Every structure is written in C-alpha cells, then in structure tokens.
Amino acid sequence: AEAKKTNKPFFVDFYTTWCAPCKLMSKKTFTDAEVGKYAKSKFIAYQIDAEKGEGISLANQYKIRAYPTIVFFNAKGEKIGEEIGYKDVDNFLYTLEKYHKKK
Numbered sequence: 089a090e091a092k093k094t095n096k097p098f099f100v101d102f103y104t105t106w107c108a109p110c111k112l113m114s115k116k117t118f119t120d121a122e123v124g125k126y127a128k129s130k131f132i133a134y135q136i137d138a139e140k141g142e143g144i145s146l147a148n149q150y151k152i153r154a155y156p157t158i159v160f161f162n163a164k165g166e167k168i169g170e171e172i173g174y175k176d177v178d179n180f181l182y183t184l185e186k187y188h189k190k191k
Contacts, residue, residue, distance in 0.1 A: 091161070095163045096132050097132075097188065097191040098160075100134045100136055101156055102136060102138045102146070102152045102155060103136070103137060103155055105137065107155040109174035116177070117175060117176060131188070150170075157172045158175075163191065168190045
C-alpha cells in the first residue's frame with residue numbers, strides 16, 4: 089500500500105534468525121549511512137522472518153530457498169527480480185541502483 093501511495097518500488101529482505109549472512113547484512117550493510125540514505129530515498133524497505141507469521145506463507149509464495157533473499161518489486165507490486173546471499177555495502181548499493189532503474 090505504501091509503495092502504491094508513494095509510487096516507489098520496494099524490496100523485501102527474507103531472513104531467518106539462525107542465518108549468519110543475514111545477521112552480517114543487518115549489522116554492516118543495512119546500517120551503513122549511504123545504504124540507508126539511498127534506500128530511503130528510492131525504495132520502501134521491508135524485512136520479514138521467513139520462519140514466523142506471514143513470513144512463512146510469503147517465503148513459500150516466492151519460493152525462497154536460501155537466506156538472505158531480497159525480492160524487488162515495482163510500485164504496483166509486480167516482482168522485478170531477486171538477489172540471493174550476502175551483499176556488502178558496495179554490492180548492495182550497486183544492486184539498489186540496478187533495481188531502481190528497472191522500476
């Protein structure tokens with residue numbers, strides 16, 4: 089709903105509590121000031137535990153089989169791609185730019 093209202097693409101970070109690369113992305117990549125600034129200005133960001141609550145059904149719906157998996161959508165809610173595995177700051181910024189162009 090927020091993506092449609094703001095006409096911004098969005099991404100969903102599917103993670104699990106036991107996933108070491110997920111924890112590393114949360115600690116290093118997602119907390120980076122440049123990543124935060126770019127992501128907030130261009131996307132709606134959402135994190136969901138793939139093993140709890142609605143995360144289970146969403147992970148099944150999008151066939152999530154590895155963690156972390158980040159699924160990108162346009163503002164209409166149509167999937168435009170996904171990225172699997174750990175991304176450091178530079179790689180994640182590149183990924184954000186790539187999917188922002190696809191919106």
